[in-house]
Amino acid sequence: MSRISETTRGVFVISVTPFDDSGAIDWASLDRVTDFYLESGADGLTILGIMGEAPKMTQAEAAEIARRVIGRASGKPVIVGVSAPGLAAIADLGKAVMDLGAAGVMVAPPGSLKTDPQIHGYYGHVTRALGEEIPVCLQDYPLTTGVQISDEVMGRIIDDYPSIRMLKHEDWPGLSKISKIRAAEAGGRRHISILCGNGGSFLPEEITRGADGAMTGFAFPEMMVSVCALMAKGDRDRAHDLFDAYLPVLRYELQPGLGLAVRKHVLASRGAIASAALRAPGAGLDAAARRDVDFLVERQQRRLAELGFDPGSPAR
Template sequence: MTTPDLLFGTNLVAMVSPMEADGTISASGLTSLVDHLLTMGCDGIVVAGTTGEAPTLTEAETDRLVRGVVAQVHGKARVIAGVGTYDTRGSVHRARVAEAAGADALLLVCPYYSKPTQAGIVAHCLAVAEATNLPVMLYDIPGRTGVAMDAATLTELAAHPRIRAVKDAKGDLFEAMSVMAATSLAYYCGIDELNLPYLASGATGLVSVVGNVVADRNADLIGAVRRGDLGTARALQTSLLPLTAAIMRTSQGAIMAKAALAELGVIPHATVRLPLLESAPEHLARLAAVLPALAVPA
């Protein structure tokens, strides 16, 4: 059986969706951003996830983004398409469209707003997993969905041959270790503030927002943990704390990641779509203060 690091990668980035000043998808920005991510050592790109502003992308825009990234990476990185919604039929449709567009895998968020029972979550995820031949990474983020995937639910879903991984943005490290011990599910840290503890506890890799800017540092962090060099890993994590705080602890990750990429000249604008708003001046000042030290590898 193909291992999770080959199915999804290890150093994944939750890619922003570059936009022009008028809010339309920026073709030049997408090309520049994907080049940047590949150059920085990213081996998995999540398209149309939370950081990609999936709720405000049309299906046509999502398809365009997936197709554009697939064509550009040309096998140099895995392309994971976000297909989760609160509607099972809609998620099944999006999964099939993503497969047709050439995605390598699917990211499936726990259904949001409806707050289904655990049995409903299982039924939803199985329906999507059965819809294509692509491997599935579950996305457990109760702070956004309003409901968490219980450990028993994850264990049950792990029995499906195409459900292979979890992006964990729940932050319950003991539960994560318990599910890893009981199943073959690969865990990916979805909380940049906790990248090191998840990796040290057995996570396969990261799905990082901060990685839009410093995927190279994340690659070094993953490598250090895999070598057992925790001293280097701690130093790397410490060096990333100011940037992580500026992106993840100010307004919102998607907003601040775009602001950082625009400041670095990777994308043309920091435009986001309502209900998101661009960075406030005080947040931009905080970001500008930390970017110079992190623009090049240590």
């Protein structure tokens, strides 16, 4: 399996972790949702991220999930989230999943980092603990981690730690960060792959600023695949038309504390997973919220048909 690099592009879908109603991992649904993402046109997958409920897993479960998905992906690259409070756990899981054939690992900064020197130094510790041969995706998600990585510190991290090959960009507002990274590259800084998150909520604008694709888990991955393809062809208006059709569902899914439940409800409705259950602590949608989402999805499908898109199929 190929590894991520500074030139990696496309859509890497952040996978949910399916559970049954008792909270046990639903292995059959894990296979099914892996197939679903790849059949939707994804270029790769990212597992055990924040929306994959990684903090609720044991280390053994995490390793087995990685084994299962990497094997199922049939050569498509799989990035594995290995974020943890301690470096020993990051290194242990990181090296284990790379031995299983992972394409790279993703590491978010712990919320304990408060100063610029701490943030910069932390990624030095991470890359040394993993070994510089392991490619790292830095997850920049201050809305969840509470860690704000300034443009200047991000530049120093890129300069000083060459095994960080990719940025998962989820700063908000953060379009200027992409622009500044690309401007610095024009001035001689090494290139880094940038894939964007936040449910894909700013995907067309991010690509315009120089992002290489998406890395997020919106329940309609074919939207992200299609928007990236249309933008690559230079059809910006058509990309925005398509994107706008999905915005009501995307907006509903972005609600803090509710987003994963919405995502799992939609994936279950689409047959990608058997149950919308979250592992405790975490609750699903109530009946009113399910009705809201179902109504928005129905309107979305009608709008896609009006625009001449085939709902469920990536537009190339």
